[in-house]
Amino acid sequence: xxxxxxxxxxxxxxxxxxxxxxxxxxxxxxxxxxxxxxxxxxxxxxxxxxxxxxxxxxxxxxxxxxxxxxxxxxxxxxxxxxxxxxxxxxxxxxxxxxxxxxxxxxxxxxxxxxxxxxxxxxxxxxxxxxxxxxxxxxxxxxxxxxxxxxxxxxxxxxxxxxxxxxxxxxxxxxxxxxxxxxxxxxxxxxxxxxxxxxxxxxxxxxxxxxxxxxxxxxxxxxxxxxxxxxxxxxxxxxxxxxxxxxxxxxxxxxxxxxxxxxxxxxxxxxxxxxxxxxxxxxxxxx
Amino acid sequence: xxxxxxxxxxxxxxxxxxxxxxxxxxxxxxxxxxxxxxxxxxxxxxxxxxxxxxxxxxxxxxxxxxxxxxxxxxxxxxxxxxxxxxxxxxxxxxxxxxxxxxxxxxxxxxxxxxxxxxxxxxxxxxxxxxxxxxxxxxxxxxxxxxxxxxxxxxxxxxxxxxxxxxxxxxxxxxxxxxxxxxxxxxxxxxxxxxxxxxxxxxxxxxxxxxxxxxxxxxxxxxxxxxxxxxxxxxxxxxxxxxxxxxxxxxxxxxxxxxxxxxxxxxxxxxxxxxxxxxxxxxxxxx
DNA sequence: ACAAAAGTGTTTGGGATACACCCATGC
DNA sequence: GCATGGGTGTATCCCAAACACTTTTGT
Numbered sequence: 162x163x164x165x166x167x168x169x170x171x172x173x174x175x176x177x178x179x180x181x182x183x184x185x186x187x188x189x190x191x192x193x194x195x196x197x198x199x200x201x202x203x204x205x206x207x208x209x210x211x212x213x214x215x216x217x218x219x220x221x222x223x224x225x226x227x228x229x230x231x232x233x234x235x236x237x238x239x240x241x242x243x244x245x246x247x248x249x250x251x252x253x254x255x256x257x258x259x260x261x262x263x264x265x266x267x268x269x270x271x272x273x274x275x276x277x278x279x280x281x282x283x284x285x286x287x288x289x290x291x292x293x294x295x296x297x298x299x300x301x302x303x304x305x306x307x308x309x310x311x312x313x314x315x316x317x318x319x320x321x322x323x324x325x326x327x328x329x330x331x332x333x334x335x336x337x338x339x340x341x342x343x344x345x346x347x348x349x350x351x352x353x354x355x356x357x358x359x360x361x362x363x364x365x366x367x368x369x370x371x372x373x374x375x376x377x378x379x380x381x382x383x384x385x386x387x388x389x390x391x392x393x394x395x396x397x398x399x400x401x402x403x404x405x406x407x408x409x410x411x412x413x414x415x416x417x418x419x420x421x422x423x424x425x426x427x428x429x430x431x432x433x434x435x436x437x438x439x440x441x442x443x444x445x446x447x
Numbered sequence: 448x449x450x451x452x453x454x455x456x457x458x459x460x461x462x463x464x465x466x467x468x469x470x471x472x473x474x475x476x477x478x479x480x481x482x483x484x485x486x487x488x489x490x491x492x493x494x495x496x497x498x499x500x501x502x503x504x505x506x507x508x509x510x511x512x513x514x515x516x517x518x519x520x521x522x523x524x525x526x527x528x529x530x531x532x533x534x535x536x537x538x539x540x541x542x543x544x545x546x547x548x549x550x551x552x553x554x555x556x557x558x559x560x561x562x563x564x565x566x567x568x569x570x571x572x573x574x575x576x577x578x579x580x581x582x583x584x585x586x587x588x589x590x591x592x593x594x595x596x597x598x599x600x601x602x603x604x605x606x607x608x609x610x611x612x613x614x615x616x617x618x619x620x621x622x623x624x625x626x627x628x629x630x631x632x633x634x635x636x637x638x639x640x641x642x643x644x645x646x647x648x649x650x651x652x653x654x655x656x657x658x659x660x661x662x663x664x665x666x667x668x669x670x671x672x673x674x675x676x677x678x679x680x681x682x683x684x685x686x687x688x689x690x691x692x693x694x695x696x697x698x699x700x701x702x703x704x705x706x707x708x709x710x711x712x713x714x715x716x717x718x719x720x721x722x723x724x725x726x727x728x729x730x731x732x733x
Numbered sequence: 734a735c736a737a738a739a740g741t742g743t744t745t746g747g748g749a750t751a752c753a754c755c756c757a758t759g760c
Numbered sequence: 761g762c763a764t765g766g767g768t769g770t771a772t773c774c775c776a777a778a779c780a781c782t783t784t785t786g787t
Contacts, residue, residue, distance in 0.1 A: 169539075170452060172501045173459035176542060215458045215540055219531040243529040243544050245505040254501055256462060258529050258542075310592065325739080343777065345740075423785060424739050611766080629750065631767075636748095709758070710766050 174245075174254040178223040179210035179293070180238060181261040181300035182231075184280050185317035187326050190333040192286065192297065193269060195230050196277035201251050202290030206281070208297075209233075210257070211274070219258040227262075229273040237316065238262040239307075241300055249292045257291075261300045263316035283333075308334055312353055312434060321357060321426040324348065352437050355430035460531075460540040464509040465496035465579070466524060467547040467586035468517075470566050471603035473612050473708070476619040478572065478583065479555060481516050482563035487537050488576030492567070494583075495519075496543070497560070505544045513548075515559040523602070524548040525593075527586055535578045543577075547586045549602035569619075594620055598639055598720060607643060607712040610634065638723050641716035 182193035194206040211226040213219055220238060227233050238260040245256045271277040281287065286297065307313050314330045328344045348354055468479035480492040497512040499505055506524060513519050527545040535541065557563040567573065572583065593599050600616045614630045634640055 166454070166456060167458045168452070168454040169459070169461075171461070171498065172453045173455070173461055174499070174501065175455075175457070175459055176462065212457065213460070213531070215460065216533065218533060219529065219542070240528050242526050243505065245499070245544070247502065247504060256505070256544075258531070306596065323739090340777075340779090341739085342741075342779085347776085423737090609766090626750075626752090627766085628752085628768075633749085709764095 172254075174256050175250075176213045176219075177210055177250075177255050177257045178213055178219050178226065179208040179257050179259045179296060180223045180227055181208055181241065181259065181297060182227070182233065182235070182264050183261065183300075183304060183317060184264050184266040185314075185330050185333065186266040186280075188329065190283040190330075191266065191280040192283055193231060193233070193264070194279065194281050194287070194289070195271060195274075197290055198271075198274050198276040205290040206287045207290040207293050208259075209278070213258075220260075223258075223260050226273075230271070231269045231278040232272060233264060233267070233269055235262050235264060241296070241303055244292060244296060246292060257296075259296050259300070261303060263304075263313065265317065265319055304334055305336075312429060315429040321428055323424040323426060325424060327427070351433075353430050353434040355428040355433065357426050357428055458540075460542050461536075462499045462505075463496055463536075463541050463543045464499055464505050464512065465494040465543050465545045465582060466509045466513055467494055467527065467545065467583060468513070468519065468521070468550050469547065469586075469590060469603060470550050470552040471600075471616050471619065472552040472566075474615065476569040476616075477552065477566040478569055479517060479519070479550070479564065480567050480573070480575070481557060481560075483576055484557075484560050484562040491576040492573045493576040493579050494545075495564070499544075506546075509544075509546050512559075516557070517555045517564040518558060519550060519553070519555055521548050521550060527582070527589055530578060530582060532578060543582075545582050545585070547589060549590075549599065551603065551605055590620055591622075598715060601715045607714055609708050609710040609712060611710060612708065613713070638719040639716050641714045641719065643712050643714055 184191040184193060193209065195209050197203050197205055197207050209227050209230045210223060211230070213222040217225070219240075223238060224235060227235055239262065241259040241261045243256060243258045247254065249255065249257070266280065269278045269280070283301075286294075288294075289297065304313065308331070314327065314334065317330055318326060324345055325341075327348065328339060328341065331344075332338055470477040470479060479495065481495050483489050483491055483493055495513050495516045496509060497516070499508040503511070505526075509524060510521060513521055524546040525548065527547045529542060529544045531542045533540065535543070552566065555564045555566070569587075572580075574580075575583065590599065594617070600613065600620065603616055604612060610631055611627075613634065614625060614627065617630075618624055
């Protein structure tokens, strides 16, 4: 396999893919990064990704690279944008088709060109290779926008989750604080949550009374772009008073609540969501 | 200029750009298409676009191609997505970075590889080359989504416009009908419209009492993605009763109102829009 | 048993919706 | 002067926001 094998009449840029994978551990939003094992930017952190082959689409490419470099087997990704800065890669002209994705906070490991892979808190990202810090900012904007129209967040949670976890997730993504009781009501009245009874729950850990959980699967991809053309407003924010809970004495430190969680568990109710979509009167607004 | 000049160690796809340009003539939504003058798909209609050069970004490329092929000099475009189907071009592997844009309904003419260029009503699109019908559907979804967060539509109108024109534009894009009076109120109370007095108006044609108009310029690009991260909800739809106007006897045929238009003229109030953005309490919902 | 957090109310005020009237223009 | 469409006001109703109390869980 010598060099200089592929020739074209006109110059072609190389085409790569990158993916911003968001995760959530119940407390804060995280991003999956790999430590580059090869130059350029060897030793620096970057998003998983790699060069596209001629027999795969960009989507197939990034899913393959994700598996190779981090062990993560995702199925649902969403295009974020394509970055075509002329000098974004020192080797040659490389354009990057960037995706983003939501993942439960699972184990990852380095592999292939990545010497290491780990989750980084969104507030503590190291310096990134290429133009990846710019891409990350774009991804943050995007997820905050998408969450208004789609039950985006559920992809970040385990199948069963408490209302508190769901609320913290929304607060993490949007960067605002909701009234616990109103959040509870709003979420329930959307009809997209399914309360899990104790016996239903397969992964029941602890001895709570009841549990609620969610179905999701690849809901994210299904509704990435709404199919009737008119997107549903899933959740809008209006920056209310953002007060602390009334009775809460004061708790300005970072929120606690470790995995030893309390409360009902919920599932995402895919059927309920589809039903709401049909009727067209689906709206959640904070 | 012989063939086979550029060689690479690994195969590279060709990278092209395409742009879905929306226009509005006061009655219906249109799309700018070119008739292809060269193979493949010679004689068929397609979006303006072309191959990216090595010294230009995708954005620069599509703006150049737009000018070459249609004479249109736009400044504000927005990425729609990148299409990477393996056989979407019969010549070789070509991926397309697609954009969309909003343009006042101006004169266009064919040029370069385009034998012809014209506006097509959104409801009467000819068969399109490549995967451009798919791209068009994606663009429609996208504009309908974006209109909720940004004053997107104004880019499609002349600098000064009547409230009726604005309403028809929104109705065209969203595909629903609004109550004239409520639309009027909603739009005014957003604070993004500026009523133009008769004397203010530079392009005052007719002898109406007053006029309102808009400032816009390249507002579209400015707020394509909100910069504080949290997007403002510009306009949400909730599919109300969609009744005909009460006193209107019945008018189920297509809406009339030729350019000989009546009523106050408005401008987009950029300062007002920025102010609303600052305060964060900006919301328009139908 | 105590603290902390979860579950579930009620009230209220603002805004979206529905609806009517007057006026201006044009044939 | 009659028809068409534009400008503006009002009442209602719904829902989001604000707020409090009880129950459950963990130690």
